[in-house]
Amino acid sequence: MAExxxxxxxxxxxxxxxxxxxxxxxxxxxxxxxxxxTVEFPGELVPKGFxxxxxxxxxxxxxxxxxxxxxxxxxxxxxxxxxELTQLLNLCFGNSSIKPGIRLERFAxxxxxxxxxxxPRYGRNGLRELLGVAGRPLLCTALKPMGLSAAQxxxxxxxxxxxxxxxxxxxxxxxxxxxxxxxxxxxxCVAAVERANRETGRRCIYIPNITAPANQIRNQALxxxxxxxxxxxxxxxxxxFDSMRALADxxxxxxxxxxxxxxxxxxxxxxxxxxxxxxxFGQLTxxxxxxxxxxxxxxxxxxFSREECHQIAMGTAAAMGPFKLIFPAPGGGMNLDxxxxxxxxxxxxxxxxxxxxxxxxxxxLIENCRYFYKIAEQF
Amino acid sequence: MAExxxxxxxxxxxxxxxxxxxxxxxxxxxxxxxxxxTVEFPGELVPKGFxxxxxxxxxxxxxxxxxxxxxxxxxxxxxxxxxELTQLLNLCFGNSSIKPGIRLERFAxxxxxxxxxxxPRYGRNGLRELLGVAGRPLLCTALKPMGLSAAQxxxxxxxxxxxxxxxxxxxxxxxxxxxxxxxxxxxxCVAAVERANRETGRRCIYIPNITAPANQIRNQALxxxxxxxxxxxxxxxxxxFDSMRALADxxxxxxxxxxxxxxxxxxxxxxxxxxxxxxxFGQLTxxxxxxxxxxxxxxxxxxFSREECHQIAMGTAAAMGPFKLIFPAPGGGMNLDxxxxxxxxxxxxxxxxxxxxxxxxxxxLIENCRYFYKIAEQF
Numbered sequence: 083m084a085e086x087x088x089x090x091x092x093x094x095x096x097x098x099x100x101x102x103x104x105x106x107x108x109x110x111x112x113x114x115x116x117x118x119x120t121v122e123f124p125g126e127l128v129p130k131g132f133x134x135x136x137x138x139x140x141x142x143x144x145x146x147x148x149x150x151x152x153x154x155x156x157x158x159x160x161x162x163x164x165x166e167l168t169q170l171l172n173l174c175f176g177n178s179s180i181k182p183g184i185r186l187e188r189f190a191x192x193x194x195x196x197x198x199x200x201x202p203r204y205g206r207n208g209l210r211e212l213l214g215v216a217g218r219p220l221l222c223t224a225l226k227p228m229g230l231s232a233a234q235x236x237x238x239x240x241x242x243x244x245x246x247x248x249x250x251x252x253x254x255x256x257x258x259x260x261x262x263x264x265x266x267x268x269x270x271c272v273a274a275v276e277r278a279n280r281e282t283g284r285r286c287i288y289i290p291n292i293t294a295p296a297n298q299i300r301n302q303a304l305x306x307x308x309x310x311x312x313x314x315x316x317x318x319x320x321x322x323f324d325s326m327r328a329l330a331d332x333x334x335x336x337x338x339x340x341x342x343x344x345x346x347x348x349x350x351x352x353x354x355x356x357x358x359x360x361x362x363f364g365q366l367t368x369x370x371x372x373x374x375x376x377x378x379x380x381x382x383x384x385x386f387s388r389e390e391c392h393q394i395a396m397g398t399a400a401a402m403g404p405f406k407l408i409f410p411a412p413g414g415g416m417n418l419d420x421x422x423x424x425x426x427x428x429x430x431x432x433x434x435x436x437x438x439x440x441x442x443x444x445x446x447l448i449e450n451c452r453y454f455y456k457i458a459e460q461f
Numbered sequence: 462m463a464e465x466x467x468x469x470x471x472x473x474x475x476x477x478x479x480x481x482x483x484x485x486x487x488x489x490x491x492x493x494x495x496x497x498x499t500v501e502f503p504g505e506l507v508p509k510g511f512x513x514x515x516x517x518x519x520x521x522x523x524x525x526x527x528x529x530x531x532x533x534x535x536x537x538x539x540x541x542x543x544x545e546l547t548q549l550l551n552l553c554f555g556n557s558s559i560k561p562g563i564r565l566e567r568f569a570x571x572x573x574x575x576x577x578x579x580x581p582r583y584g585r586n587g588l589r590e591l592l593g594v595a596g597r598p599l600l601c602t603a604l605k606p607m608g609l610s611a612a613q614x615x616x617x618x619x620x621x622x623x624x625x626x627x628x629x630x631x632x633x634x635x636x637x638x639x640x641x642x643x644x645x646x647x648x649x650c651v652a653a654v655e656r657a658n659r660e661t662g663r664r665c666i667y668i669p670n671i672t673a674p675a676n677q678i679r680n681q682a683l684x685x686x687x688x689x690x691x692x693x694x695x696x697x698x699x700x701x702f703d704s705m706r707a708l709a710d711x712x713x714x715x716x717x718x719x720x721x722x723x724x725x726x727x728x729x730x731x732x733x734x735x736x737x738x739x740x741x742f743g744q745l746t747x748x749x750x751x752x753x754x755x756x757x758x759x760x761x762x763x764x765f766s767r768e769e770c771h772q773i774a775m776g777t778a779a780a781m782g783p784f785k786l787i788f789p790a791p792g793g794g795m796n797l798d799x800x801x802x803x804x805x806x807x808x809x810x811x812x813x814x815x816x817x818x819x820x821x822x823x824x825x826l827i828e829n830c831r832y833f834y835k836i837a838e839q840f
Contacts, residue, residue: 123606123817169673171699172696177722179727230508257545319558
């Protein structure tokens with residue numbers, strides 16, 4: 083087979099993997115990853131020259147973490163990504179996701195790839211500006227439970243907005259169900275929040291769930307935009323990271339995007355496989371254009387540790403080429419007592435997402451929101 | 462909160478989950494799933510009547526599998542799915558994917574939901590008819606390694622087709638890279654396969670990879686269709702199950718679809734979480750319209766067991782409402798010696814996917830294909 087002469091830029095993507103096993107096994111796994119993620123070909127048959135030298139992944143460093151875990155940095159020619167997110171994901175972890183003992187820890191993109199991504203359109207500063215809230219943590223809640231009518235959800239939204247919530251999002255299970263159809267729900271909730279904003283003088287936003295059939299996503303987003311929503315809720319685990327990216331990039335939509343972790347759990351709940359919390363909810367979510375990443379807070383009804391949550395916060399804020407910092411949005415069974423410790427972990431650049439806990443606080447929902455607001459104001 | 466009066470059909474979706482833990486813990490987990498997957502609300506606050514009775518998931522059965530595992534059947538009102546795949550996935554496993562000890566084993570859809578899905582357009586019989594191959598296993602190989610030019614890939618395709626391969630697919634890492642641009646590659650490979658078919662009188666098909674940026678998928682598929690490809694390769698783990706469904710359903714495209722498991726590994730490699738092999742590669746892949754499901758064969762360079770692979774084959778063929786049976790397509794480091802045992806596991810309704818192994822067999826690629834064909838013909 084003749085050698086291909088193709089002029090590469092020389093820029094390379096770096097991916098760090100955490101490998102389980104003894105040193106020899108881990109190093110052998112690292113060598114396998116170099117082939118598996120690129121040529122998918124027996125090593126001895128890889129054509130010499132261009133393909134072997136440039137296309138096959140390259141081990142850049144290999145270090146011991148503990149006596150059963152190693153960290154390897156593997157680099158790939160930037161051209162193998164096709165300069166787009168779907169193939170980038172595939173390149174970094176497609177087939178290796180199917181092998182035990184390999185965890186994608188983090189990645190670094192060269193400038194020649196980053197320039198193809200817009201990243202978060204608003205980021206922390208843009209979202210704060212939109213909401214008119216400087217400094218303090220942002221307050222978010224969800225419209226639930228599923229089964230309420232559009233009018234009932236609108237009524238809830240009105241009370242949340244009156245009580246001082248900044249971001250009112252659909253529960254991620256609200257789709258286009260007959261008991262609260264998508265369009266009816268959007269109109270009811272937008273109207274409710276606008277009415278409350280006229281009364282309070284504040285700028286609360288309503289964020290509907292746009293996680294929908296692939297061929298309806300854009301139309302739903304355009305409908306929502308026209309109706310006056312303040313952002314979009316998207317579950318990239320359900321529709322793919324690049325569908326979220328396409329929504330965030332769309333200049334006809336141009337709304338903040340908040341990501342939800344539905345169906346992404348299998349990537350993170352086993353520490354010797356999958357994708358790290360830092361890379362999944364921090365780096366990838368950010369690269370795919372979300373302005374905030376929802377994830378389950380430690381100590382709630384999910385199992386993330388305080389340290390894993392801290393890692394997510396780091397991923398939302400770490401230096402990452404030209405991309406804006408985004409908000410961590412911990413939620414999932416948290417309640418108001420947890421806020422001081424959460425500020426210790428996340429800092430003030432955080433969105434507190436309290437759903438059921440806000441209802442549990444007491445019988446008057448508006449009063450509960452005001453209490454939530456008063457606590458957040460202290461930080 | 463007033464009770465919503467909404468007339469439900471009474472039809473329910475059943476989902477079976479395998480729960481890790483002792484009996485008390487497993488039952489408590491089952492109760493939590495009923496709330497988590499629907500109302501996401503504290504149980505004591507769920508509005509009585511319609512929501513508590515109809516919207517919250519319902520435990521239908523609970524049985525011991527072994528002293529640390531239980532199988533629970535939970536049913537959901539069909540309306541909570543919104544009658545579409547994205548929300549159905551979310552309903553079945555969205556948030557519960559984030560909790561350890563819960564594995565989605567299988568599901569059953571009522572007729573009122575199945576009728577909203579076309580399922581596989583071709584299925585086993587349709588694909589056999591298209592290829593003109595009755596009875597014997599189908600032969601598939603992949604164009605690789607990444608780094609070859611479009612002309613070189615076309616040359617490979619020509620030799621594979623001449624040697625008797627039925628389905629020549631892109632390696633799933635071939636996207637739109639500068640060394641073999643998508644359109645150029647499609648045209649070179651279609652032309653090569655057509656030329657070989659004229660010489661052999663057979664009906665080999667070329668199946669390009671259509672896993673692409675969200676807003677380019679349909680255009681790429683339409684381009685490929687017009688160019689004369691015989692099907693589409695899609696990685697639903699990368700672009701979402703419903704994007705595959707939309708391609709398969711599209712009457713302007715109307716091509717067979719083969720799914721690839723890239724990035725789906727995290728769902729299956731830990732037996733106490735994620736989704737079963739049966740449900741992921743069998744039921745879901747089929748519901749999302751694929752005509753064949755690629756997955757890593759046992760004993761290759763991946764870790765699936767013979768029994769897990771058998772379960773996948775069962776999922777491709779089990780009774781499932783109106784949906785056609787699809788082909789299991791085991792691959793991933795298999796070689797020709799494995800074929801007799803594979804027929805024992807999968808039967809004759811199988812696609813043998815041999816990539817690198819076909820190159821390893823000997824120096825003459827066409828001869829290697831003929832040898833592969835001769836073995837398959839015996840079954």
